[in-house]
Amino acid sequence: MSWMISLDMIAPLARGAAVLGTGGGGDPYIGSLLAEQALREHGPVTAISLEEVPDDALALTVSMMGAPTVMVEKLPSLDELVAPVRALEKHLGRKMTHVACAEVGGVNSTIPIAAAAVLGLPLIDADGMGRAFPELQMLLPTLYGITASPLAISDEKGNTAVLETADNLWTERIARVACVEMGCSVMVAGFAMDGVQARASMVPGSLGHCLSIGTGIEEARAAKIDPVATVxxxxxxxxxxxxxxVDVERGTTKGFARGSARIENTDAMLRLSFQNEHLIAQSNDRVLATTPDLIMVLDHESGEPITTESLRYGQRVRVLSAPSDPRWHSPEALAMVGPGYFGYDMPSHRFDGVPEPVS
Incomplete structure (x- = not known):
């Protein structure tokens, strides 16, 4: 069923997206600014369910690629959102019919809203991950044989390129090099899908889920009940x-925000390792959670999500884990997003509420 995304929904939707974004996906405030500007200038956006997408649709993902820490200081314009779409339409010889979200996470849930408003197109209430991941090929559509290329990439200086690559990993590798040269934060459009492919490969109801989470946090605070429990x-x-x-080590390398954070209480210490998104939560000799399941950091009292670039010494936080889309635990998916892919010598710990020892 379709629904309208209005101006007053942006803040709670972005907040919920930042929760599901597992620390990554970009600053939700930056994304909110873009979406709010687009809605003020172009009106509300229609969000439609996967079931409503026609079989012959041309849906493209529109997103930010790069280090979230850079985007905080290099706010994109609405023209930048449209540039890769127009380049890809020209390359494909066909107009885009629907905007899709690559991931739910901070800015990459609200950039598609802004793009849909500017382009006057419907937005699919779904995404390619059900969370956020740091690399371009890390979408469930990749597992279904849907190619990221042709992929269009644009920066604030007016540079635009269209890539044709051998596979989605090569799309990531080549686009990442271009991204670094273009300032470590760019806009991309790709993963062309028809309605049949979108229904098979995407996570349904993602934007509505984000809105429910963000609204739930607001309502819990107003009712003076624990917003973290609501989440x-x-x-x-x-x-x-x-x-x-008590400690954060972070640096921008090869187009990613990489690092770790140490959190302590009177009884124990937790180390979070991240690459844009939180990947491993480990306490002493125990693994508490790993990618591809969700690791989320929220403010202790307000329940406000804290992204990896905004982690700071002295913050009182609560760390949550939640299950990912079950498709992420297939052998093929774990080879793409499991701990081993990121260089951690440990098996994936599938969320079941029970910590496991490091093996």
Whole structure:
């Protein structure tokens, strides 16, 4: 069923997206600014379910690629959102009919809203991950044989390129090099899909889920009840740690924000390892959660999601884990997004609420 995304929905939707974004996906405030500007200038956006997408549709994902830490200081314009779409339409010889979200996470849930408003197109209430991941090929559509290329990439200086690549990993590799040269933060459009492919490969209801989470946090605070408990109910998760951030190591390398954070309480220490998104949560000799399941950091009292670029010494936080889309636990998916892909010598810990020892 279709629904309208109006101006007053942007803040809670972005907040919910930042929760599901597992620390990545870009600053939700930046994404909100873009979406709000687009809605003020062009009016509300129609969000439609996967079932409503015609079989002969041409849906493209529109997103930001690069280090979230850079985008905070290099706010894109609405013209930048449209540039890769127009380049890809010219390359394909066909007009885009629907906007799709590559991931739910901070800015990459609201950039498609802004793009849909500017382009006057419907937005599909779905995404390619059900969370956020750092690399371009890490979408469920990749598992269904849907190619990222041709992929269009644009920057704020007016540079635009269209890539034709051998596979989605090569799309990531080549686009990442271009992204670094273009300032470590660019807009991309790709993953052309028809309605049949979108229904098979995407995670349904993602934007509505984000809105429910963000609204739930707001309502819990207004009612003076625990907003973190509300989030846990909505995501089916578990609180795995609570404490104070005592150390953060972070750097922007090869187009990613990489690093780790240490959180302590009176009894234990938790180390979070991230590459744009949180990948591993480990306490002493125990692995509490790993990619591809969700690791989320929220403010201890307000329930506000904290992204990896905004983690700071002294913050009192609560760390949650929740299950990912079950398709991420297939052998093919784990080879693409499991701990081993990111260089961690440990098996994936599938969320079941029970920590596992490091093997």
């Amino acid at each position: 846990l109910d909505l995501v089916g998760g578990l609180e795995i740690f609570a404490g104070k951030v």
